[in-house]
Amino acid sequence: MTDRDTETLAFNQHAYREASVAAKVLGLELSIHQVIFGLVIFPINIVVVPYFFAEQMAGFLASWAPWSPLGYGTYSWIWQLLPSAIGFGGPVAVGAAIYALDRRRLAKPQLSRKYQNLAGNSGQQIEHLFQQLWSDLGQQNPPPKLSWYSDLNVTARALSDSREGSIAVSAGLWDRAIKKDAVARIILVHEMAHVMFGDLNAFRVLGRCAMLARLVLLSIFAAGMALFGAVAATELSLSLGAGASVLVATGRAATVIAVAGLTFGAALLANALLQRYIGFLTMLRELRADVIGSSSVGGLERAGNILREDGSIRVSTVADLGRSLISLDITHLPESERSAILANQRRLLTPKLRYFALSLVLCVIQPLNGFAAPFFQSGFATLSIGAVGTALILCAVLMLSRWRAAARRRLGWPRAIMLAAVITVAAACVHIDFEATSVAIFLFSEVASVPPPGLGEPPDFGVVVDVAFLTFDTISGQVLAAIGSGAALLSWPINTLLMWLLPTLAFPTGDQRRSIVVTSLAIFVGVLISNLGRSHLSAVEHSELSLVPLYVTGPLLGLLACVVQGRQTRASG
Known part of the structure; x- marks a missing residue:
């Protein structure tokens, strides 16, 4: 060599x-x-x-x-x-x-007429490249079946035409692959993955x-x-x-x-x-x-x-x-x-916030529908919001705890600020005072309810519209009171500091599964404490400052769990 x-x-x-x-x-x-x-x-x-x-x-x-x-x-x-x-x-x-x-x-797997078997010398060349790339990925089992389809664009598809699957390449990718083109290699290995x-x-x-x-x-x-x-x-x-x-x-x-x-x-x-x-x-x-x-x-x-x-x-x-x-x-x-x-490692190795934001918004909107009162009163909607918020905290803490092993540069303050903002909003959404919206929801339901034909006077359309606006105003006010409260604003910089410290203080542990389980349990305990604390404080006189710990408990316990496990790993090493 x-x-x-x-x-x-x-x-x-x-x-x-x-x-x-x-x-x-x-x-x-x-x-x-x-x-x-x-x-x-x-x-x-x-x-x-x-x-x-x-x-x-x-x-x-x-x-x-x-x-x-x-x-x-x-x-x-x-x-x-x-x-x-x-x-x-x-x-x-x-x-x-x-x-x-x-x-x-x-x-009954059948190869579509659209996909054809490779043939000729060029077919052997791409088959050889395919096998080489497959072995480079450390795979000992035979590579998936390879076929091709007529398309001059540089594309490929992983097909679920059988339980094992197969890969089909376009004529355009075939031509570039045998010329050792970099883009063709990326696409081929993508489908192999x-x-x-x-x-x-x-x-x-x-x-x-x-x-x-x-x-x-x-x-x-x-x-x-x-x-x-x-x-x-x-x-x-x-x-x-x-x-x-x-x-x-x-x-x-x-x-x-x-x-x-x-x-x-x-x-x-x-x-x-x-x-x-x-x-x-x-x-x-x-x-x-x-x-x-x-x-x-x-x-x-x-x-x-x-x-x-x-x-x-x-x-x-x-x-x-x-x-x-x-x-x-x-x-x-x-x-x-x-x-x-x-x-961009800062985007790749941290939660994909911009693409997950809509899911969080849809979860929050669900219990705010006045006619879905049984759904929100059952607590399932709150569970849904809490689960999504917990997922974001888990992703942020666990991914950043592995930052040092995966990244070649620091996280940076802008990304830490953005992560903290989304985590704080997700925590605040769980604390929306849905009880305060129940009055408006009940009023809207009563005014807009329609009796069976011939049994009673139907509601006036103008009154229904007025009450609908009143209901929207009340509910939106409760949402803004939670997300834009002083507690949320004060918690934002604290969570920012926690996000920035995580990659620095967290040391990669030897047992990855144990690390994930312990850190996840710590975060779940933090979220549980946050919700129980909110239920207690809602029944007593409290200030905005007293709510701040509820918004930072999950990330804080997650950070502590990562730091403790990292020190144990270094001590044993």
């Missing part, structure tokens, strides 16, 4: 070690969000939300006994079982059907969850709107028959539709939250594959520069960047964003 070969080998090994450490940090962020999504966010929105709406519809239909062939007195057990059947039985049945269809598709990390199976599971959410929650919305549409049509007919003017009758029918939209619009909100969270998890997996792809060209920063300077990579527009922030079906970041993140 020549000196140049030895230098190249060392260069590639260093790049792979750098990519592996960064991928582990990203995997930590991904794992935290997967646990929160799987244990809290998904079950609440796919089971609990439909249950509450089914309960509301059952109660409304039961009051229609004079018009319904199934009277409440004779068939009361039907109305009692309906919420459970829809809330629990519905998602299970739909989920089982989706799973069975997907398994049936995988049981999907196979290596088992992302294809994860993508299938996430796809099933997304389809289940759409079918269940959109069906709830459609059923609710159809029910209230019938009520609105009946109300319009009765009002006109009673001699009311067209304007008055139309206003009453519009009130019914407005109430229905506000009520069952919460199902659309739950679907939006799940779709965005699923897209965020997919995006993290794509970013981790990008990190592994960088190992084939010499490291993260070099890969970012190569992708940014390559003319074949599409330049992202402002619309692309906007969609990455608010789109519900995000799977890939815009190309320029991906290259920028790879070249």
Whole structure:
């Protein structure tokens, strides 16, 4: 082996070690969000939300006994079982059907006519390169099957056409790969990383969850709107028959539709939250594959520069960047964003705040819907907000505790300030005084409630609008009182200092799993203390200063846990 070969080998090994450490940090962020999504966010929105709406519809239909062939007195057990059947039985049945269809598709893998087997001398060349790159990743098992499709763009796809998966390359990438092009190598190793990390199976599971959410929650919305549409049509007919003017009758029918939209619009909100969270998890997996792809060209920063300077990579527009922030079906970041993140360790190795912000906002909006009162009163909405806030604290503390092992530069104050701001807002959202909003919610529900046709006077549309504005003003005031309170503002600089100190004080521990478990438990205890303390202080006279510890307990205990474990590791070493 020549000196140049030895230098190249060392260069590639260093790049792979750098990519592996960064991928582990990203995997930590991904794992935290997967646990929160799987244990809290998904079950609440796919089971609990439909249950509450089914309960509301059952109660409304039961009051229609004079018009319904199934009277409440004779068939009361039907109305009692309906919420459970829809809330629990519905998602299970739909989920089982989706799973069975997907398994049936995988049981008969067929290579699409679009994808063809490699052939010829150039086919052998790319096969050889493919096997070499696969072995460079330290994989002992055989590489996935390679095929190609007709496309002059430089693209590749990891296919879930079987349980093992395969990779298809475009004709454009094939041509550049045999010329030892850097971009082609990055893309090839990116798709290999999907196979290596088992992302294809994860993508299938996430796809099933997304389809289940759409079918269940959109069906709830459609059923609710159809029910209230019938009520609105009946109300319009009765009002006109009673001699009311067209304007008055139309206003009453519009009130019914407005109430229905506000009520069952919460199902659309739950679907939006799940779709965005699923897209965020997919995006993290794509970013981790990008990190592994960088190992084939010499490291993260070099890969970012190569992708940014390559003319074949599409330049992202402002619309692309906007969609990455608010789109519900995000799977890939815009190309320029991906290259920028790879070249910027401060963004790569810390929580992806700008892309997760919408999920936090949607969680906070959920309990502020006046017609979703049973949902918020049950405490599930508070649990959802608390889980998302805890996920952000866990990601920040655990990722920064590994900063020294993964990064070559300091975190910097700007990033610490941004991390602290989001963590403080997430902690403040849990402390929104939902009890104070219950009066406005109750008033809005009472004023806007619509009796069955012919039973009582329907509400005045103008009064409903006035009360709606009053309700919005009250609820928004409570939100601002929590997020913009003196306690939150005072906690922000303290959390900033904690974020800045973490990479400096935290020493990498030998047992990574033990470190994650201990630190996570410390943060959970801190969040629990914060919530219990808030419940106690809400019943007594307190100042803004007394609330500050509640906003910093989680990050502080996480920092202490990291420091203590790091010192133990150094002492034992």
